[in-house]
Amino acid sequence: MEKLVDSLKKLSNAHGISGHEESIRAIMEEGLKPYVDELTADKMGNLIGTKKGNGPSIMIATHMDEIGLMVQYIDDKGFLKFVKIGGWFDPTLHSQRVVVHTKNGPVPGVIGSKPPHVMKEEDRKRPVKSEEMFIDVGATSRDDAEMMGIAIGTPVSMDREVVALANGKITGKAFDNRAGCAILLEVMRQLADKDIKATVYAVGTVQEEVGLKGARTSAFSLDPDIALAVDTTISGDHPGIDKKDAAVEQGKGGVITVADASGRGLIASPQVLKWLIETAESKHIPYQLEVGDGGTTDATAIHLTRAGIPCSVISVVTRYIHSPVEVVDTADVKACVDLLVSSIEAIDKYF
Structure with a gap:
């Protein structure tokens, strides 16, 4: 076992x-x-x-x-827009840590979106959609992100490791x-x-x-x-x-x-x-x-x-x-x- x-x-x-x-x-x-x-x-x-x-x-x-994500676009400030690869339920993506698998090696990032503090009341009542999210790797510009090795089509996966739960169960x-x-x-x-x-x-x-x-x-x-x-x-x-x-x-x-x-x-x-x-x-x-x-x-x-x-x-x-x-x-x-x-x-x- x-x-x-x-x-x-x-x-x-x-x-x-x-x-x-x-x-x-x-x-x-x-x-x-x-x-x-x-x-x-x-x-x-x-x-x-x-x-x-x-x-x-x-x-x-x-x-x-x-299942994962793929970089679709890098904006002028270095934020990454992405598409879903496989069957994601959008709410599970929000606020996750990710790994961006660049040609220069793995780059850590987080999935963000507009904060609820500035949302309209009706927007707070619905789940955030994946197309409203982005990946933040800490880049300051598109050039900065590209210098990290990030390009259109770069694959992205979740940053998560296996841990033990009780009674023989594990999560990851x-x-x-x-x-x-x-x-x-x-x-x-x-x-x-x-x-x-x-x-x-x-x-x-x-x-x-x-x-x-x-x-x-x-x-x-x-x-x-x-x-x-x-x-x-x-x-x-x-x-x-x-x-x-x-x-x-x-x-x-x-x-x-x-x-x-x-x-x-x-x-x-x-x-x-x-x-x-x-x-x-x-x-x-x-x-x-x-x-x-x-x-x-x-x-x-x-x-x-x-x-x-x-x-x-x-x-x-x-x-x-x-x-x-x-x-x-x-x-x-x-x-x-x-x-x-x-x-x-x-x-x-x-x-």
Whole structure:
């Protein structure tokens, strides 16, 4: 467990918004290299580790990117206007510390806006929109900002590190989907010394948060027999949300997706569900089932690739997804590892 949590912390504390996953790919490459027979990066930037076997092929896909921001404009006073990269809820951005990833290295900044003291009464009653915000790096002019290495298109991520909460929970940025990345590394480490019949493709995908792009291209090139996406899902166990809207809870195991986006995204293969559920029950691994009506995962793109690829998703229940203070229960992360390892060991009984 300690190694798994340390890996998650390292991955979460690192930075890699969609289209700029290089730092995460380097960590993943280092972690996968001892446990796979081949390791390559494709033209999109997906990392693909292959552990060869004589049975069916399975793709385990976990996206490396996090939601972030990108510099759109530098004004005359050196303030940075930005666009959102991925699905931000605007109020979570306000008053955050950020890292601006310039060609000269990281530059710290803060997100600001007009202070409420000078707002009109009606403006104080509504949330500040992202287009009304800006990033302050302390620059005194556009030239000053450019001397720091800031340019149009410079990526920006949240300045936040993982800290422990009570009862095995931890909080940090980008658990969506660095939790999946840490799970994949631990799964491949545990599989290394096992007699696995399947060929396992361990894939760190890019640009999931902006359209499932890396999953689409990597699945096309690999054309696996089966695929599982490893991701996060929203929690229904805190104030402000009803169980009817999110039935899964923290501390009750990994989540197996039956369908997401009301079936518009993925309807999981019945045979894949049978495989995962029977394995979990036979090994006494805690699990939950989910039918969601919200977002999708890499599995949505993968299962429609080529002639179709049987898929499901294994997810970690995560509070406050798409914010800088996401929370996971480390016991759930471990349960996802256990389910994946045991399922892959039993794959030849089902496929």
